[in-house]
Amino acid sequence: AQTVTQSQPEMSVQEAETVTLSCTYDTSESDYYLFWYKQPPSRQMILVIRQEAYKQQNATENRFSVNFQKAAKSFSLKISDSQLGDAAMYFCALNSGYALNFGKGTSLLVTP
Amino acid sequence: DAGVIQSPRHEVTEMGQEVTLRCKPISGHNSLFWYRQTMMRGLELLIYFNNNVPIDDSGMPEDRFSAKMPNASFSTLKIQPSEPRDSAVYFCASMYLPDPLLALNYGYTFGSGTRLTVV
Numbered sequence: 001a002q003t004v005t006q007s008q009p010e011m012s013v014q015e016a017e018t019v020t021l022s023c024t025y026d027t028s029e030s031d032y033y034l035f036w037y038k039q040p041p042s043r044q045m046i047l048v049i050r051q052e053a054y055k056q057q058n059a060t061e062n063r064f065s066v067n068f069q070k071a072a073k074s075f076s077l078k079i080s081d082s083q084l085g086d087a088a089m090y091f092c093a094l095n096s097g098y099a100l101n102f103g104k105g106t107s108l109l110v111t112p
Numbered sequence: 113d114a115g116v117i118q119s120p121r122h123e124v125t126e127m128g129q130e131v132t133l134r135c136k137p138i139s140g141h142n143s144l145f146w147y148r149q150t151m152m153r154g155l156e157l158l159i160y161f162n163n164n165v166p167i168d169d170s171g172m173p174e175d176r177f178s179a180k181m182p183n184a185s186f187s188t189l190k191i192q193p194s195e196p197r198d199s200a201v202y203f204c205a206s207m208y209l210p211d212p213l214l215a216l217n218y219g220y221t222f223g224s225g226t227r228l229t230v231v
Contacts, residue, residue: 045205099157099160
């Protein structure tokens with residue numbers, strides 16, 4: 001069985017600051033991918049970043065980067081220079097087959 | 113491309129009524145997924161179609177739920193009879209998968225979801 005755990009139900013960050021959202025996972029598969037999705041109030045699920053398990057280099061997409069610790073089964077998302085538009089629910093997800101397994105999400109509040 | 117299109121965006125119905133949710137995947141995508149999102153359980157996979165054939169329906173909660181994909185451009189999720197505990201946001205997602213059992217690095221494209229309220 002695969003599990004994805006997000007231990008921070010809510011996080012807050014000031015505009016222009018940096019915030020890190022935590023995610024841990026468990027899988028017995030050796031080949032898998034990890035994702036972060038953003039869900040703003042519009043409900044749309046937006047793919048933010050993805051990481052291949054066999055790549056040691058951490059993925060980066062503009063202001064978004066991950067810290068992937070394979071041995072610890074940890075996959076955190078760092079948002080730099082936070083903007084008001086970053087306010088949303090963020091979901092960590094694991095895929096080792098065809099189905100995405102999601103964490104329960106972290107609600108990110110961005111304050112001016 | 114208009115993306116994955118779901119309708120209706122909101123649905124309010126009375127307990128016991130039949131509800132049909134609709135999804136139009138992205139043209140060219142051969143795989144379609146229905147997910148349900150609730151506060152308690154988060155996002156759960158209900159059913160997965162590949163080339164219009166159900167591959168995994170183990171997430172369908174009970175016989176009241178049924179899903180069809182009559183062609184590559186349309187899918188429905190039906191609840192009959194509906195119950196208050198079915199209240200949730202239902203998402204449809206699609207992607208192109210050359211191997212039906214291996215998505216790995218492919219991120220889904222989600223629709224905007226249908227918020228269902230059963231009173």
